[in-house]
Amino acid sequence: MSGKETTDLMQVFRQDVQSMHAYAIQDSTGMVKLDAMENPFGLPLDLQEKLGQRLGALALNRYPDGRVNDLRAALAAHVGLPEGFELMLGNGSDELISLLAIACDVPPSAANGFKPAVVLAPVPGFVMYAMSAQLQGLAFHGVPLTPEFELDGPAMLAAIAEHRPAIVYLAYPNNPTANLWDEAVMAQIIQAQGEQGGLVVLDEAYQPFASRTYLDRIRAQPQAHAHVLLMRTLSKFGLAGVRLGYMMGPKALIAEIDKVRPPYNISVLNYECALFALENSEVFSAQALELRAQRATIFEALQSLPGVTPFQSEANMILTRVPDAKKAFDGLKARGVLIKNVSKMHPLLHNCIRITVGTSEENAKMLTALKASL
Numbered sequence: 001m002s003g004k005e006t007t008d009l010m011q012v013f014r015q016d017v018q019s020m021h022a023y024a025i026q027d028s029t030g031m032v033k034l035d036a037m038e039n040p041f042g043l044p045l046d047l048q049e050k051l052g053q054r055l056g057a058l059a060l061n062r063y064p065d066g067r068v069n070d071l072r073a074a075l076a077a078h079v080g081l082p083e084g085f086e087l088m089l090g091n092g093s094d095e096l097i098s099l100l101a102i103a104c105d106v107p108p109s110a111a112n113g114f115k116p117a118v119v120l121a122p123v124p125g126f127v128m129y130a131m132s133a134q135l136q137g138l139a140f141h142g143v144p145l146t147p148e149f150e151l152d153g154p155a156m157l158a159a160i161a162e163h164r165p166a167i168v169y170l171a172y173p174n175n176p177t178a179n180l181w182d183e184a185v186m187a188q189i190i191q192a193q194g195e196q197g198g199l200v201v202l203d204e205a206y207q208p209f210a211s212r213t214y215l216d217r218i219r220a221q222p223q224a225h226a227h228v229l230l231m232r233t234l235s236k237f238g239l240a241g242v243r244l245g246y247m248m249g250p251k252a253l254i255a256e257i258d259k260v261r262p263p264y265n266i267s268v269l270n271y272e273c274a275l276f277a278l279e280n281s282e283v284f285s286a287q288a289l290e291l292r293a294q295r296a297t298i299f300e301a302l303q304s305l306p307g308v309t310p311f312q313s314e315a316n317m318i319l320t321r322v323p324d325a326k327k328a329f330d331g332l333k334a335r336g337v338l339i340k341n342v343s344k345m346h347p348l349l350h351n352c353i354r355i356t357v358g359t360s361e362e363n364a365k366m367l368t369a370l371k372a373s374l
């Protein structure tokens, strides 16, 4: 093919897509993998066998069927779905975030001042909020957290008044800072966003490791949360490979978003695995409990290292400031431990690395490697 033909062919791709980098997944072969908030525990052997039998018996020649509704019902029971709420499923929460952008992409017109719809979120935060907005042609506004990684209430309220966002995302706990927000500040933001006629999406991906859930407040005051959706996922729970996210909210809102969902977005393998996991949820609860205990152990160990500042975590990761993030990352990697260097993600994360909580053996290796890498 000549150079000219190549150039012509590139013109079919959007300019912004051409300038993008593909989501980079680090090669982790043979490494202690503490970079992606995965649950380090596999399924116990007896459960592996039982699950294998169930998956083998599925009708893989058929499209997914009504069994998907059994999963929705099981999840509703698992979370204690509030009265009047509905629950929809996504191929991971990532898909739900994309579907929200599609559903809320109201085209510019006189009614909205000829501006694209806006997604607003605190930053640093989960990258998919900005990415889904960009890909769908919505505007994204990030509002910096305070240096203590708390929500900047006045700045959030000012941004809501100025941009009138269609969606405000609040990850609770946040990624990568791993903290829960002050609930009084959250309540102000939720109220202001409701008053200007927009949605709030609470993202509780790390709920298995957190001391609080906002679902309790929603349940206590349903009228004040008629514009609030709440997402969770089985990824951090222990099934990152299965790809199963879910979103709850008032029936009428979920009904609109559900219209843009591809009809067979949850495969028969996904839903059967998820059902199986929920039937055995005590195994996963015990794992989450163990990871919370490990988190406390690592936190103390990190705190005792010179020049190292771990930040309090309500998730299965610990954001940690080190003297030199690149040196720490490279040193850990050279010693067979993979973490995430988030120091370039945002100025507030200067010299910060993000460490996923692993098994006690993995954490011990990580701590030894980190000490040698500082």
Ligand SMILES: *Cc1c(COP(=O)(O)O)cnc(C)c1O
Pocket (backbone or CB within 6 Å): 037, 091, 092, 093, 094, 095, 126, 171, 174, 175, 203, 205, 232, 233, 234, 235, 236, 240, 244, 245
């Ligand atoms: C990991 C994570 C998710 C999970 O996405 P899945 O697509 O369900 O794996 C969602 N939100 C946040 C904030 C996360 O960190």
